[in-house]
Amino acid sequence: MEQEYIVQMEDITVRFPGVLALDKVRFDAKPGEVHVLLGENGAGKSTIMKVLAGVNTNYEGRIIYKGEEITVRSVEEQRARGVSIIFQEMNLLKNLTVAENMFLGRQPVTKTGSVDWKAMNRQARELLDSIDSNISEKAMVSTLSVGQMQMVEIAKALSFKCDIIIMDEPTSALTEKEVAALFRIIDKLKKEGVAIVYISHRLEEIAKVGDRLTVFRDGKYIDTVNVADVTIDQMVAMMVGREMTDYYPKADVEPGETLLEVRDIRRGNVLKGVSFHARAGEITGFYGLMGAGRTELMRVIFGADPCDSGEILVKGKPVQIHSCQKAKSLGLALLTEDRKSQGLILNFDLNQNISLANMDPAMTAFGFSPAKETKNNQRLADSINVKTPSLAQKAKNLSGGNQQKVVICKWLNTDSDIIIFDEPTRGIDVGAKAEIYKIMNSLKERGKAVVMVSSELAECIGVSDRIYVMHEGEMTGVIDDPKDFTEELVVGYATGAKNMNLSKGAEAG
Amino acid sequence: MKLKERKIDFSNMSALIVLIVLCIGLSIAEPAFYSIGNLINILQQVTVYAVLALGVNVVIFTGGIDISVGSIVAFTGIVMGKLIVECGLPDPVGILAALLIGAACGTFSGVMIAKFKLQPMIATLAMMSMARGAAYTLADGQTITGYSDGFRWIGVANIPGTRIPVQIVFMLLLYVLFYYVMKYRKFGRFIYSIGGNEEATRLSGIDVDKYKILAYTISGLCAAIASVILVAKLNSAQSTAGLDYEMDAIASCVIGGTSLLGGYGSVWGTLVGAIIMFVIRNGLNLLNVSSNLQKLVLGVVILLAVLADSLRNRKK
Amino acid sequence: MKLKERKIDFSNMSALIVLIVLCIGLSIAEPAFYSIGNLINILQQVTVYAVLALGVNVVIFTGGIDISVGSIVAFTGIVMGKLIVECGLPDPVGILAALLIGAACGTFSGVMIAKFKLQPMIATLAMMSMARGAAYTLADGQTITGYSDGFRWIGVANIPGTRIPVQIVFMLLLYVLFYYVMKYRKFGRFIYSIGGNEEATRLSGIDVDKYKILAYTISGLCAAIASVILVAKLNSAQSTAGLDYEMDAIASCVIGGTSLLGGYGSVWGTLVGAIIMFVIRNGLNLLNVSSNLQKLVLGVVILLAVLADSLRNRKK
Amino acid sequence: GGGSGSGSDSSSGGGESKTQIAYIVKAKSDAFWTSMEDGAMAYAKEVGVQVDFQAPEKETDVEKQVQFMENAVIKGYDAIILSAADSNALAPAIKKANDANIPVILVNDTMDQGALDAAGAHVETYVGIDQYEAASLAGAYAAANISDGQICYLEGVPGVKALDDRLSGFQDQCPNFTTVASQTARCDRNEGFNVMQNVLSSNPNVNVVWAVNAEMGQGAIQAIEQGGFSGKVQVFDFDAAPDDIKAIKDGTLTGSVAQYPDLQAKAAIQACLDVLDGKSLDAHTKTKAALVTADNVEDYEAGKEIG
Numbered sequence A: 001m002e003q004e005y006i007v008q009m010e011d012i013t014v015r016f017p018g019v020l021a022l023d024k025v026r027f028d029a030k031p032g033e034v035h036v037l038l039g040e041n042g043a044g045k046s047t048i049m050k051v052l053a054g055v056n057t058n059y060e061g062r063i064i065y066k067g068e069e070i071t072v073r074s075v076e077e078q079r080a081r082g083v084s085i086i087f088q089e090m091n092l093l094k095n096l097t098v099a100e101n102m103f104l105g106r107q108p109v110t111k112t113g114s115v116d117w118k119a120m121n122r123q124a125r126e127l128l129d130s131i132d133s134n135i136s137e138k139a140m141v142s143t144l145s146v147g148q149m150q151m152v153e154i155a156k157a158l159s160f161k162c163d164i165i166i167m168d169e170p171t172s173a174l175t176e177k178e179v180a181a182l183f184r185i186i187d188k189l190k191k192e193g194v195a196i197v198y199i200s201h202r203l204e205e206i207a208k209v210g211d212r213l214t215v216f217r218d219g220k221y222i223d224t225v226n227v228a229d230v231t232i233d234q235m236v237a238m239m240v241g242r243e244m245t246d247y248y249p250k251a252d253v254e255p256g257e258t259l260l261e262v263r264d265i266r267r268g269n270v271l272k273g274v275s276f277h278a279r280a281g282e283i284t285g286f287y288g289l290m291g292a293g294r295t296e297l298m299r300v301i302f303g304a305d306p307c308d309s310g311e312i313l314v315k316g317k318p319v320q321i322h323s324c325q326k327a328k329s330l331g332l333a334l335l336t337e338d339r340k341s342q343g344l345i346l347n348f349d350l351n352q353n354i355s356l357a358n359m360d361p362a363m364t365a366f367g368f369s370p371a372k373e374t375k376n377n378q379r380l381a382d383s384i385n386v387k388t389p390s391l392a393q394k395a396k397n398l399s400g401g402n403q404q405k406v407v408i409c410k411w412l413n414t415d416s417d418i419i420i421f422d423e424p425t426r427g428i429d430v431g432a433k434a435e436i437y438k439i440m441n442s443l444k445e446r447g448k449a450v451v452m453v454s455s456e457l458a459e460c461i462g463v464s465d466r467i468y469v470m471h472e473g474e475m476t477g478v479i480d481d482p483k484d485f486t487e488e489l490v491v492g493y494a495t496g497a498k499n500m501n502l503s504k505g506a507e508a509g
Numbered sequence B, C: 001m002k003l004k005e006r007k008i009d010f011s012n013m014s015a016l017i018v019l020i021v022l023c024i025g026l027s028i029a030e031p032a033f034y035s036i037g038n039l040i041n042i043l044q045q046v047t048v049y050a051v052l053a054l055g056v057n058v059v060i061f062t063g064g065i066d067i068s069v070g071s072i073v074a075f076t077g078i079v080m081g082k083l084i085v086e087c088g089l090p091d092p093v094g095i096l097a098a099l100l101i102g103a104a105c106g107t108f109s110g111v112m113i114a115k116f117k118l119q120p121m122i123a124t125l126a127m128m129s130m131a132r133g134a135a136y137t138l139a140d141g142q143t144i145t146g147y148s149d150g151f152r153w154i155g156v157a158n159i160p161g162t163r164i165p166v167q168i169v170f171m172l173l174l175y176v177l178f179y180y181v182m183k184y185r186k187f188g189r190f191i192y193s194i195g196g197n198e199e200a201t202r203l204s205g206i207d208v209d210k211y212k213i214l215a216y217t218i219s220g221l222c223a224a225i226a227s228v229i230l231v232a233k234l235n236s237a238q239s240t241a242g243l244d245y246e247m248d249a250i251a252s253c254v255i256g257g258t259s260l261l262g263g264y265g266s267v268w269g270t271l272v273g274a275i276i277m278f279v280i281r282n283g284l285n286l287l288n289v290s291s292n293l294q295k296l297v298l299g300v301v302i303l304l305a306v307l308a309d310s311l312r313n314r315k316k
Numbered sequence D: 001g002g003g004s005g006s007g008s009d010s011s012s013g014g015g016e017s018k019t020q021i022a023y024i025v026k027a028k029s030d031a032f033w034t035s036m037e038d039g040a041m042a043y044a045k046e047v048g049v050q051v052d053f054q055a056p057e058k059e060t061d062v063e064k065q066v067q068f069m070e071n072a073v074i075k076g077y078d079a080i081i082l083s084a085a086d087s088n089a090l091a092p093a094i095k096k097a098n099d100a101n102i103p104v105i106l107v108n109d110t111m112d113q114g115a116l117d118a119a120g121a122h123v124e125t126y127v128g129i130d131q132y133e134a135a136s137l138a139g140a141y142a143a144a145n146i147s148d149g150q151i152c153y154l155e156g157v158p159g160v161k162a163l164d165d166r167l168s169g170f171q172d173q174c175p176n177f178t179t180v181a182s183q184t185a186r187c188d189r190n191e192g193f194n195v196m197q198n199v200l201s202s203n204p205n206v207n208v209v210w211a212v213n214a215e216m217g218q219g220a221i222q223a224i225e226q227g228g229f230s231g232k233v234q235v236f237d238f239d240a241a242p243d244d245i246k247a248i249k250d251g252t253l254t255g256s257v258a259q260y261p262d263l264q265a266k267a268a269i270q271a272c273l274d275v276l277d278g279k280s281l282d283a284h285t286k287t288k289a290a291l292v293t294a295d296n297v298e299d300y301e302a303g304k305e306i307g
């Protein structure tokens, strides 16, 4: 390589109405390295990468690409220069097939210029195989789970011949198996001399895969160091500006009565007879690999999807839950895993989003009071540190992590007894994660039953009081005692290698 | 998308500016435009459409559309006429029947859309065809005339001691009510939320189907109210009444700043939009523009009105 | 949403089943229905609408809508009539002018929508009003008649030696072409992508604006083609031609399984949808159902047709 | 579900030998066409033929009429009575009927002879009034009774010949009137109301209104009444619909041109029977039109000869 750097970005400033998202920051990338970009939610990581990828052309500053100063004007241009990006928020077309999504805009064509479907499907298959994915290239994207979509995004980005690949939280919805596959690919790309920009809130991953590390805080450049030279604790300190000690706080609460019990839920071939229970004053964790059926199970319980058979008992009473409003009235809450399409109304302001599930705190005898609403919502937002100029900000203008916090606020507002968190910390920084765990703990202390679905092993082990493990629509294991929580055991159940007699778990409740 | 980036502010400045510019221009071009009498004329002509647009607006807020309202005007009018004039039932009974039937038509569309997942355009297209057909069949070419003065009061009377027709006051009261409901009641917030993101609203534990059905019911009800006013005004019910009114109603909403994608739009903007439509027509009449040209000019002015809004938003 | 979960399969089984059931029912009820002559009759009646629907369909795939096509039929027809009959220009020149003007009208709407971010419904509503007004103004109440046999060939001739009108063959060829383009050309894939998620398509480096404008251009062009066929068929161009055709075109698309939200739908389904509309009309006519009732029955059958599709999808 | 509408079978089922006539008109939504239908049905019963009355929704829907014609040919009627929505565009459809040896009789609306010739089409006769002449009855009355006419014309749907004829028929009789406005109200009552209201506010001295159909005339009457112009404006309209008769009696309408649709229907059916009997007919079977005013409204209602 002639130049040391593929790209150098200097003094980059980006402004949004009311927000200085980036304040004269710098960033660079060398061929054959993984350069990790680290920062809290809203630090500006996605923003600078959107500049580099040509999505956001409204920036100030200098960009030197392969030794030449360039002005970034469009996505196409940047792609032609060799910049490929995996967006943080899914950008797939749900009405097209996996293969079409991967080759959109550059479909292989026959001699006559017709789209060559066969060639396209074949190439897509090869790419998917290369990342060890068994997703069908002919499947409609609308039928995929969030994790599967993320794999498609990765495959899509890899299909471009490129010199630099930006991965904006590629693993936030992936489980260990896919992450391992991704890391193998990253290794291969490194050997080919491709520069990789890696953004993630999963710090262990960073330690594993990163070469260099740049930290942003509040839109400002903090420092660039070699990953090998710092510990995870030091990374965190750079990121949040203070020391953090307790990543997985755990409150000691004696579990109370069983608030939710589920018996033998079946739905097609996604749920094949699942039973579990959740007690007051307890965090019940759910672990599983991609497509294990955890999301589907929670949706069935919340009345978002119908089930074929099965029983649900809330506070010991059998109930029929055919709709979400019924579930809500029974004291259930569900934080969906896909915040963008299922959790938020992106074009609405935060106030409206937070009030959506429960407007009562904002109502007076004469109707709805904006002042009362803001007061109530501000209290909630402050309690979990939502970073926003005001509650009048549109949800879509928030950084991914802050959007997640808004969804949490929405459900905190309802004061439900049984709260299901589906991937609550997806895309959330360590500091905020700890805050969310604290919230879960305080809910637990207040005698609520907390159910947490997580694909992050460390989190699942660190936070849960009991762990259920699912594999392909079946409950393959339950670990009742935190003392028994080990990665091997949990992963063993998750891959279906071990299977345990479940009746034991049920009796414990 | 640009058009979804605005705030719900329940008023639409651009439309108001367009209206003011239009009025100034017309006052200069034709002095007769600029008189209390003519202002009252316009407001009175707009009443039926404004009431119609009010209901359609609620549907559009949810991200749906209702093109059956014109036909419902005809159908409910005929039913009411039959009951009052031919069956000799008391006026209130006839009116109540009309309102119920209008609401029922809306509910039917709503159920088709919310429960059976039909596309709003096609479900209300079917309703449009059915209601019109029912009106034709019932009326069989006859115009039903001859209502009591009491009945006609809503359509022709003035507020005692003034020149202000009661129908204008009634229409404004309806707008105030809708403004209040859309802004200060949960119902309104839910309606907008459904338009903003139906799935997220449903997963927030809100009975989306119920509110969607209600929106169409309200739209049908408004059509029936418009029908009562129209029949009272013209002293006749006809099966051809309300042809193409739905397009005027939709245009009023959009000119007033409502997004057809749902989730965004204002109640007062719709009134302004409806008034703009009628100021143009009134102006063309006063200026005695040739009938052939009127459509052309109307099209151009509608375009300019929405263009002004779009450019203003773009600049920001 | 249920309706977004389907596959693009370029054919809509439900619509086809509805069509078959309808045909069987009508053949039993009215023997005159079941004859080659009547089949050709229906296909010939459907031609103009099917061509119109073809263009509208492309716009709907992008998530837009075009309600100006009926007016464009009238406008281009009058222009062509004026040029050929009154100015005495050769037929091909007149036809070319009509096609160009139709395409230009579409382009204009497209630019308003893509570049100025107007809502498709309102932009094409304005175009609808303008084109109709232009047609009225140009024609000034006259019907323009008297075309050469060569010109009329497309509208009246049969394939030599058969009873099959050339217009049917021409229409089918257009459908084959569109099917190919939508499925096997990048253009078609982009059109679907835009309807699926405009923003994501833009981020894939596709010139979304260009393709949106093109979609409306094609819609305008199809309207002009429909107009040529219509004028040739009737041997006259009128300013009132094509009134309300847009609704039939849209209904055909939806009955054929196209989603008005964009991104989904089939080319052949649209043809089936259009044929369903005309089979119903033809059947009602042959059965001599009172015209008053026809609207009612049409509405009910449209509802049943789309309901069948919805229920079928629901079961899956 | 397709097998609906079997009700009509009973009428056609029994009378195999009965003459079947397709009667295709422009619309069915107002009193004019219903009284034509009533007249047709009554006469059909009298002479023992079967008449199937068909109409599109809008008077301007030429294409639908063409389809009705085509379908009638397929169904094999003995004769077709047509009230053409366009004087040119129906010619090819008539040709199709000719080719199938089905005689075509025009009623109320005639065709352009040139268009018929161009298409090689042939009609047996045109039964109906002369629109221009009929309108001039009202025009002549107005010219004779009003000295300083400030007139407002309410035009019909642009592009419809019969309505244009009615406009010029009246206009040509009143050369001395000042035209203060000439506007379309799309043949709709509410539009008639609105346009009249608008015209009155810019031209309060209007004293004559000529509305080319009854709907607009009725709308104008309401607007005049509401605007406090009662007695100051003389309104004339076309059709002598039931509402018009009542308005003439009330004194709100000065005159309305009656075109006796029932008589037209009767004459048209008779013409069919004559043609089927092999008789040849005149090109124009003229039916009568008359101006109904306060003077003769009682006679008109009683069915007596007027005008």
Ligand SMILES: Nc1ncnc2c1ncn2[C@@H]1O[C@H](COP(=O)(O)OP(=O)(O)OP(=O)(O)O)[C@@H](O)[C@H]1O
Pocket (backbone or CB within 6 Å): A016, A017, A019, A020, A021, A039, A040, A041, A042, A043, A044, A045, A046, A047, A048, A088, A396, A397, A398, A399, A400, A401, A402, A427, A429
């Ligand atoms: N379109 C926009 N309008 C207004 N503000 C915006 C917009 N996009 C981003 N921001 C703001 O810019 C800041 C940086 O956001 P960015 O998405 O880059 O954060 P991030 O570092 O990627 O965070 P996360 O880890 O949560 O993804 C945030 O405060 C965000 O609210």
Ligand SMILES: Nc1ncnc2c1ncn2[C@@H]1O[C@H](COP(=O)(O)OP(=O)(O)OP(=O)(O)O)[C@@H](O)[C@H]1O
Pocket (backbone or CB within 6 Å): A142, A143, A144, A145, A146, A147, A148, A173, A270, A288, A289, A290, A291, A292, A293, A294, A295, A296, A297, A337, A455
């Ligand atoms: N909308 C859908 N249509 C069809 N299949 C679906 C849909 N959503 C999910 N699935 C399938 O259902 C199965 C269970 O998925 P689910 O999302 O419940 O798993 P999960 O354990 O939450 O995993 P993930 O980590 O992917 O969220 C998967 O095989 C998935 O492909």
Ligand SMILES: [Mg+2]
Pocket (backbone or CB within 6 Å): A045, A046, A047, A088, A168, A399, A400
């Ligand atoms: Mg980010």
Ligand SMILES: [Mg+2]
Pocket (backbone or CB within 6 Å): A145, A294, A295, A296, A337, A422
């Ligand atoms: Mg999941």
